[in-house]
Amino acid sequence: MQIRTIRLHDAPALLAFELANRAWFESHIDARPPDFYSLAGVAAHIEDVLARHVAGSMHPCLLVEDDGSIVGRCNLKDIDPATRRAEVGYRIAAFACGRGLAGAAVRHLMELAYGQWQLAGLDAHVTIANAASARVLERAGFSFAGPSPVQARVAGQVLDCLHYRHQG
Ligand SMILES: CC(C)(COP(=O)(O)OP(=O)(O)OC[C@H]1O[C@@H](n2cnc3c(N)ncnc32)[C@H](O)[C@@H]1OP(=O)(O)O)[C@@H](O)C(=O)NCCC(=O)NCCS
DSSP states (O other), rough: EEEEEOGGGGGHHHHHHHHHHHHHHTSSOOOGGGSSSSHHHHHHHHHHHHHHHHTTTTTEEEEEEETSSSEEEEEEEEEETTTEEEEEEEOOOOGGGGGSSSHHHHHHHHHHHHTOOSSSEEEEEETOHHHHHHHHHHHOEEEEEEEEEEEETTTEEEEEEEEEEEOO
8 A cells, every 4th residue: 555646647546436435434524516426526626636736735645555446545735834734634445444544644644744845733623423533643643622613514414523733
């Protein structure tokens, strides 16, 4: 398994990953718009995140198995040069959970953040129902910082989130 920056030609494999895990993700995090779930929708999404990467506001990554299939995604989002902070986000295929992949993804994002991007700190927002994700952050050295201003809409329910922070 390798973790690397997303590329334009990842669209077919990314669509397969997102479709196979759509119900799994939608049971934990905000749903994507329906028009995302087509080759054109995913290609447009990749173009958007790569443009943000070039602009310096995002670092979008994939977790890729040796056979080329995608088993997860992780992103540095909203990179802010003024505060030198960014948000971490990640999602792992349902069948691949419990193998430490999210932990590896967060460690990869921390290396990018404090190495290449020279950031000072990281933030994460986790729904109150997502104990596994909170555990991943705590294992990576993040600390609970209090209620988050962010809310998520999961399976028709509005869920409060918890704010986690890490200092580089
Ligand atoms: C949350 C998620 C990223 C975890 O991925 P993963 O690859 O299984 O995570 P890891 O294997 O690295 O670590 C999971 C940890 O949570 C623990 N865990 C799993 N289920 C748990 C639960 N219900 N309650 C508490 N801890 C739990 C595991 O034991 C493990 O901790 P450990 O290393 O101390 O044993 C994955 O379930 C996922 O993608 N969910 C859907 C999308 C999502 O929620 N993304 C995060 C948004 S903030």
